Amino acid sequence: MVSKTEEARVTMLENQVDNGGGGAWEYLCLVRKLKLRRSDKVLKHGLSILNDPSKRSSLGPEEWTLYEQVAIAAMDCQCIDVAKDCVKVLQKRFPDSKRVGKLEALILEAKGSWAEAEKAYSNLLEDNPLDQVIHKRRATMEKAQGNLSGAVEWLNKYLEIYMADQDAWRELAEIYVSLQMYKQAAFCYEELILSQPTNPLYHLAYADVLYTLGGLENLQSAKKYYASATDLTGGRNTRALFGICLCTHAIGQLMKGRNKDDKDSTELQSLAAKALEKDYKLIAPTKLSSLTETLRSLNLS
Amino acid sequence: MAGSIRYEIGQNAYIKLILHALNHRTSAVNGLLLGRLSGNTDSNPVVEITESVPLFHSQIGLLPPLEIALIQIEEFYRAQGLEIVGYFHANERFDDVELGNVARNIGDHIHRYFPQAALLLLDNNKLEALSKGKDRSPVVQFYTRDSSKSWKQVGSDGSSRLTIKEPAANVVLLDCISSQKWQDIVDFDDHLDDISKDWLNPELFNSCSIAALSCPATDIRGCVALAGMTGSRFFCYHVMFAAESLNSSICHYCQHHHALG
Numbered sequence: 001m002v003s004k005t006e007e008a009r010v011t012m013l014e015n016q017v018d019n020g021g022g023g024a025w026e027y028l029c030l031v032r033k034l035k036l037r038r039s040d041k042v043l044k045h046g047l048s049i050l051n052d053p054s055k056r057s058s059l060g061p062e063e064w065t066l067y068e069q070v071a072i073a074a075m076d077c078q079c080i081d082v083a084k085d086c087v088k089v090l091q092k093r094f095p096d097s098k099r100v101g102k103l104e105a106l107i108l109e110a111k112g113s114w115a116e117a118e119k120a121y122s123n124l125l126e127d128n129p130l131d132q133v134i135h136k137r138r139a140t141m142e143k144a145q146g147n148l149s150g151a152v153e154w155l156n157k158y159l160e161i162y163m164a165d166q167d168a169w170r171e172l173a174e175i176y177v178s179l180q181m182y183k184q185a186a187f188c189y190e191e192l193i194l195s196q197p198t199n200p201l202y203h204l205a206y207a208d209v210l211y212t213l214g215g216l217e218n219l220q221s222a223k224k225y226y227a228s229a230t231d232l233t234g235g236r237n238t239r240a241l242f243g244i245c246l247c248t249h250a251i252g253q254l255m256k257g258r259n260k261d262d263k264d265s266t267e268l269q270s271l272a273a274k275a276l277e278k279d280y281k282l283i284a285p286t287k288l289s290s291l292t293e294t295l296r297s298l299n300l301s
Numbered sequence: 302m303a304g305s306i307r308y309e310i311g312q313n314a315y316i317k318l319i320l321h322a323l324n325h326r327t328s329a330v331n332g333l334l335l336g337r338l339s340g341n342t343d344s345n346p347v348v349e350i351t352e353s354v355p356l357f358h359s360q361i362g363l364l365p366p367l368e369i370a371l372i373q374i375e376e377f378y379r380a381q382g383l384e385i386v387g388y389f390h391a392n393e394r395f396d397d398v399e400l401g402n403v404a405r406n407i408g409d410h411i412h413r414y415f416p417q418a419a420l421l422l423l424d425n426n427k428l429e430a431l432s433k434g435k436d437r438s439p440v441v442q443f444y445t446r447d448s449s450k451s452w453k454q455v456g457s458d459g460s461s462r463l464t465i466k467e468p469a470a471n472v473v474l475l476d477c478i479s480s481q482k483w484q485d486i487v488d489f490d491d492h493l494d495d496i497s498k499d500w501l502n503p504e505l506f507n508s509c510s511i512a513a514l515s516c517p518a519t520d521i522r523g524c525v526a527l528a529g530m531t532g533s534r535f536f537c538y539h540v541m542f543a544a545e546s547l548n549s550s551i552c553h554y555c556q557h558h559h560a561l562g
Contacts, residue, residue: 037327146397177362178329178393180402205360212364239493242369284496293376294369 002034010036017045024049025059032069039076046070047082064090071103075110083107098128105137114141132162139171148175166192173205182213200232200240207243216254223247227268235275244272249298269299307347308419308443310334312467313506314353315439316474320483321355322391322423330358330488331404333370334387335378338417348386348417349466352378354500355488362403370489374500385411387419389441395425400444405452412446419463420444420452431471439465 002010013027024045031038046066049055056063071086084107090100105120118141121134128134135158142150155172159165173188189206196202207225210218226243233240248269273295280288318332335352354374357366375385388411390404400422412418420443427440443463444452455462465471477483485505487498 144394146394174360177360178401178403180362180406182362208360208363208365212362238496239366242493243365246365246368279496284499286499287373287496290373290377294372297372297376 002036006030006034010034010038014038014041017041028066028069032065037076039073042069042073043077043079043082046073050086064093068099068103072106075106078110080107080110083110098124098131102133102137105134109137109141109144114145117141132158132165135162136168143175148179151175152179163191164195166195173209177209182209185209186213198232200229200237203229203232204237204239204243207240207247211243211247211250214250216251219247219251219254223251223268230272236279238276238279241272241276241279245269245276245295245298273299306417306462307345308350308463309347309466310350310439310463311336311352312465312470312473314350315465315470316477317353317355317486317502317505318389318391318421319423319428319440319474320477321358321486321488323478323483324486324488325358327393328358329361329393330391331356331361331407332389332488333374333385334389334419334421335374335383336386337383338386338415346417348419350386350419352383353389355486355502357490358488359490366489366493367407369493374489384415386415386417387411387421389421389423391423391425398422398424398426398442400442400452400454408444408446408452416446418446421463432475437465437468437471439463440471 010027010030013023013030016022017024017027018041028042028046028049031042046069049059050063050066050070059066067086067090071083071090074080074083074086083103087100087103087107090097090103094100101120101124105117105124108117108120118138121137125131125134135154139151139154139158142148142154152172152175155168155175159168159172162168169188169192173185173192176182176185176188186206186209189202189209192199192202193206203225207222207229210222210225223244226240226247229237229240230244235241248266276291276295277288280291314334314336321332322330324330332353332355334350335354336348336350338346338348340347354370356370360366371385378384388404388408390400390407392399392401400420404420404422408418408420421439421441422444424440424442427436427438430436431440441463443455445455447453467473482505485502487500487502489500491498492500
């Protein structure tokens, strides 16, 4: 997950490099650091550095990191030959390396030779049973073959041991959402909020899942988490503001005829609505009428 | 009766959805189809899909963004006399051609308001094969809900009732792909992250001005000229062949000189 400023920096560098303005190495380092998936660009610009002997030698020992990065990007773009060439170079330089061994197994995965890849990973695990990356590759292999329940199983096993791995919790949550297992997804987001309580994106995702689950209690909780997400983002998160409006409307629908006078909630909703209108007026004036209509249909409860 | 309804999708609506899928190759994407039911309901009814809005590329199974999108999009297009007539889905994996539960659920919801709703699922194999063949049919699998209340795929064996309105649409699509037009697509997810981004994509097709010219070589066929970032390309579309000639004004097939109009 990247912040807006980081995303903007990456996009700017990307445009710069694409248009021949240089800065390819900086771009590649940033992509690597933020763990972004821009494989076609990484492949293109990485190869342009690697294929130029003078640029390559100016990298010094970072050259090997670049080979690794380009190999993985090549696999993602299904350019297996390029990946194999990179790995060959790495093998020559670092014979018997576990890290290169992982890349070789990754190539098997990219080719779709699942059984061989599984064997390769098992072998690597024998020597290094605590390697987190390899454990996770097993889960991703299941996902790649379409066996989502298998992926869920592997991820759960993994998280029993490495329960601090937030990326794994996030991946598990997303798989649960795609399987429409919302209760389980909610549990994952609860873990994430516990480990990073000030990250508004987790509050937002949790609120989305709670709203999808439905039911009065979940809707009321969802509203609280949308509110906390709004708080954490200084009122600038459009999704959270919309979420508050949706929740208030849905709660109103459920409580129709129960005669509960919830002044707080209407105040919160009108605050959210006002904030949305202000944002749209300023930034997206063409959409303002759509927004007003939307808010109106949500206020009719 | 549902069995005799034709479905026709406009070129821009079609291309927008495919480009959206190409913009987010590593995740599932979805979109809404907008249009109207026209023609006499007794004979030759046609569901015209004239517009599409790309929706999301992350966490498609969650309700709140979907509900906001449905309300906003429906409100907007109602003013133009259009309603939500269907749903487009592209799975995460290349060879996954199964219509998943999320897609079915959303389809069911749309069906409640528009009983002739169409469900389109991107067929990646067809998309890949596009550049090699001369296929005019849309690169999607097409589902409708029959009387058994389940989504059934409508025949791809010649009896397909989903056609693209403009016969050269796939050639235009290939052109958009080669000029990497997918980078310009804005979906509803992008809008929610940054409301200055417009999910209407009003300028998307501006740089391609598509004018239909008549090909004097035959009086049935039409020719399409594309002017844009890739320079002028002329090709003459004939029902049986599609011939392309780059940067030249002579169609290789019918050898006729076309002027850009």
